[in-house]
Amino acid sequence: MPQPTARARPTGHPGYSETLPRLPESAATARRLVRVAxxxxxxxxxxxxxxxxxSELVSNAVQHARRGSIRIVVDRPEAVRVRIGxxxxxKARPVRGEPVLEGESGRGLALVGELAEAWGTEPLPWGKQVWAELRGGESG
Known part of the structure; x- marks a missing residue:
């Protein structure tokens, strides 16, 4: 299995990213990447x-995106702030819908909104990045 790539960031902290197939099974690899980072x-x-x-962002991309791959990006813009994208x-922006009572559909972005300090969509010339930020306790 290919190893995630790391690159230097302006904050001095590396960022992690990996291109994965646009398949439901990629959520497990994405979770491992986030946990490692x-x-x-x-x-x-x-x-x-x-x-x-x-997991929710990958699931949304698997369901709604085009082409056969997605890219997971984990950055650390500040010592205690992490951005997962x-x-x-x-180019279609995600829509936070009302959850369907009897099913799984519609809960993903509501859950992201509850767990994340902030989340949003960054348009790109050829697509988009859906991101969420988390803030941890003070770290050295």
Missing amino acids: LAVWDLDDLAEDGALIV VVDFS
Whole structure:
């Protein structure tokens, strides 16, 4: 399995990213990537919420995006702030709908909104990134 790539960020903290197939099974790989990044940054207190958020963002991309791949991006813009993003090739912005009582549909972005400090969509020339930010306790 390919290893996630790391790159230097202006804050001096590396960012992690990985391109994955646009398949439901990619959520498990995305959760591992988020957990690894948070462990490296000593932000384990964010691991469960981060894993749930990336699962929901991947699920949304799998259901609504185009093309066969998505990209998971985990950045640390500040010492205690983490941004988790899923990049896809669709320009359609996600819509936070009302959950369907009897089904799973519609809960994803509501859950992201509850868990994240902030979330949104960044348009790209060829698609978009849907992102969510988490803030941890003060870290050295």
